[in-house]
Amino acid sequence: MQGLALIAVCLLIGAGLARSERLPDNFCAVLNLFAVRVALPALVLKHLHGMVFDASVWLPLLTPWLVFALAALAAHLAGRFWGLRRDTVGCLTLVCGTGNTSIVGIPLVQAFVGVPAVGYAVVVDQSNFVVMCTLGMMAASLYAGGAQDGRRMWRQMLGYRPLQMMVLALLLRPLAFPAWLEQTLSVLGGTLTPIALVSVGASLRRPSDSGTVRNFLIGAGIKLLLVPAVVLLVWSQLPGPRELAFTTSVLQAAMPPMIIAGLIATEKQLDPPLTQMLIGIGIPLSFVTTALWLGVLQLG
Template sequence: MSSIVLLVVCLCIGVLLRRVKDFPENTPMVLNQFLIYISLPALALIYIPQISLTNELLIAVSTSWLVLGFALIIIPLLGKWMDWSRGTVGCLLLTAGLGNTSFVGFPVIEALYGAEALKIALMVDQPGSFVAVSTAGIIIACTYSSTALRKRDIARKVLLFPPFITFILALGMNMAGIQAQDIPLEVLERLGATLAPIALTSVGMQLSFSLKKEFIKPLVSGLSYKLLIAPFLLTILFIFILGGSGDIVKVSIMEAAMAPMITGSILAIMYGLNPQLAAQMVGIGVPLSFVTLYGWYKLLEVLA
């Protein structure tokens, strides 16, 4: 519960700090850079070396990729139908297409299914959400950015993206059976712990409830996809088509129903993909998700 309270508190802190003149206008961008270069890599070096992939956990690993895959089909079609700008489409792909499977996901899953279920949530988050935002997320951001980039330039940005570099290093540690311990582990844990509060504070500093009229439909569409449509599609796939059941299916679908990813919104903001909408997707999506998650939890108790 303390983690959930922290989410709300940090969002409110960000909103309040926006009114403090001592903070320069580019403060959120500076905070975002810290997250990308320090906090995310620290978490990768902690958790990825600990992952032990089994066949039964493949459903969990596929969850984030399926949510993003469906988004890559549905959101551009909606954008074409509603005549959204490329920036808006890219923003929604990075926010609605990627879920908050750790900051919101971990405390919610632990509260509902117990500490043992965190192993499943970790598989949704690390090989799923984390790798997706480090690879596909950068490609999406570059593709929909107003700055034209060659394929070679996009590939370079992916390969030089700090979390991706760290992922490769952490994957090598996993294969070699090496894990951070003692003082290095403690240092990484403290650095990684900065991710949620700094990210949410940054989002709060960019949050504005005076949303422009043209942003309402994209916001409603993006949140509808992330909180309702994506978990519905995975429910159909995992339960009714594949015949799955039990905690692996429940936790995977619950993770698919989480609020938009903070890191995805940070990427959208950094690349100029409708920054106001990106902040709103997280700022409104996080508290709203607590309502929809309760509904999914009750439904899954009956179905799976």
């Protein structure tokens, strides 16, 4: 209940700030920059450094790859069934094949499940970014009719600050962090949830193009309902008890489309109006659908 209250309050704060008409144009961009460059790296460094690695880590590690494969297949089938344009199928593949597992995913998992789940959420997020930079970039170039720029792909991966902190955290695992560093990382990482959710609340917009509503419903159905349902079904068939890694993996699979993937889709001209709607409406909609998936997991 406290997690839901925090989400609601931060969203309302963001929406209220946006309506005040006193915010600079780059308000949300600055918040997102702080979240990705400071708060999220701090969380990654803290939780991966102290995380116990066992067989359960494979589940969150493989989840983004399964998500992308399912979304790509669903987008292809939807394109054939509804006669969608090539750029629309490309948009659905890229944007619905990757999730907002950091700015939205980690705060939601922490709010819904608790701090012990953050480490697994971070693993999903790092694997998700690798998927976006490899399979996602290849799909974007394929549907845009261009050639894949391998140098750019590696540059994006190596320049991603949370990924750098992941490597650093793994290298420093034999060393214990001093108390002041643990406290500093905890404080900085703790800002991710309110900052990310305020940014989401301030960026909420009504859809301006009714012609993309049908395609949005297709994309939202794929990303928020179909994909997590299949992930839940597939992972539940594995032997062993359903532990925290299982719950976290399913919830992260249910996250809305990835903002960075949306930027790439727009740059590649993969149905920009649909991309903007999937990002802008998909994020607040995912708060409802993720809560529903949490209920399903608790019932199971």
